[in-house]
Amino acid sequence: MSALLSVTDAHVAYGKVEAVRSVSLEVGANEIVTIVGANGAGKTTLLSAIMGILPLKGRVTFAGQDLARLDIEDRVAMGLGLVPEHRELFVTMNVEDNLELGAFRIERSKAKASMERVYTLFPRLKERRKQFAGTLSGGEQQMLAMGRALMGEPKLLMLDEPSLGLAPIIVADIFRIVTELRASGVSVLLVEQNAQAALKIADQAYVMELGEFVLSGKASDIAANERVAASYLGFQHEGESAI
């Protein structure tokens, strides 16, 4: 079976600086794939480029289709979703409106059922549904950002640092939900600095350093690797300079 998302030899540059170099990765159906690595390794850049926010040199296919000429909006309509690091919520609109807009490209008859599903996953959002997104706590905003992306019925959800700045108990909740998503048939590409937690739930993993993948394989194997511990803690090794 061919992969749901396949990235081949991707380069992403900010002007002359290449932030991502020659990266290839695959995400299969019903799979959680994680990219771990230190701050500044290029993980966010890679996700942004897969989504079409940044220009990418190389080949990206999703559900068998080349994404090269497609805008962000077309990729969303195809079932590719991104929850960005800064969440990009509609802060002056209430929770329900944010969710409703998440289903902008979905038939309106389906949107109602999607919203119920999101409320089941995140009961907290239902309690706060008339509250402005900007007034939610960090954890609730992360839930809303994920909920909004799920409203678009993605086949693959890309999560950028979902645990950043959140209390451990909420982080655990979010990781539990990520595994529930896999069970319901949504693949997840998870970018995390919290490598331990990410590797625990992922099927496959890639380790990113200075814009390149230095290791890849089964998440359980990667978790057992000493180099990952070093990378996670941000140590220098093998003569490379950390950012």
Next chain:
Amino acid sequence: MNTTIMLFLVQDGITNGAIYALLGLALVLVFAVTRVILIPQGEFVTYGALTYASLAAGQMPGTAKLALALGIGAFAFDLFVARKALHGRLIVRSALTNIVLPAIVLALTVYFAAQKPPVAVSIALSLVIVAMIGLYLYRVAFQPLAHTSVLVLLIASVGVHLALQGLGLLFFGAEGQRGPAVLSGAFTAGSLRFTGQSLTVYGITIAFIVALWLFFGLTLYGKALRATAVNRLGARLVGIRTTLSGQIAFLLASVIGALSGIMIVPITTLYYDSGFLIGLKGFVAAIIGGLVSYPLTAAAALVVGLVEAFSSFYASNYKEVIVFMLLIPVLLLRSLAAPAVEEEKD
């Protein structure tokens, strides 16, 4: 000054203020969604007004031809952008909205202009013509620049304003025109005399503001427009095209402009270049609202209308000066209250 004069000035001020409120709201909307400061808003006013007046006088307005010409331009832009991935459906859809629609409207305009159409038909045609001009202008002049800075968009906006004003002179001549009242007749209440036209202005303004409020509060497309204004990237990530939001914003702005023009042209003689000053007063209101607040803009517009009415009574030579001077304390206060903000990055 006696009470009668004062009440009369207040009434006059509110009538003008209502129009400025509509224009100010349109400016805030367009800026929030597209970051374009819509200088040509005033041209939408004159185009609407003079198209309506021409039709009512049984003359063929040049604006209908302009709409078709701009539509052809928009079609060419669509094809050029999609040149690497052209497919039949896209070509047909673009041709329908950009060429067939204005061509049909042009044919209708030619047909009706020859036989002095009823007021309702003139209004409908004028609104559709100006709405199309607004829509195609966005496609031709602003959509290709959507990713650039506010300053570049402003320069384009000034260019469009000058071009439309020149074309206005060509289409309508240097003579001023007046149109027939939408609602004729008048009645007196106490010492106040209400004309049907001023009641129309109040009614339509209130109806339009309520309609806008419902549109933004309840409909998916209205919410999508707000979402684009709040967070452009967030909107794109849920699949809302920035260009779609821009089109809706320009469509609304041009309809609001044209409608305002149609409402004033029975009260005041309008010239091809009158729109600019009217638009600027809407702009004063929008600036007072900080280019973000709709309620503040509407309230400020009423103040602008009232100040204008009273200053035209006391110092009619300086009435424009006084109105625009309102900006100085507001800008001063704003600059003191909030430090300069870096332009939003896209």
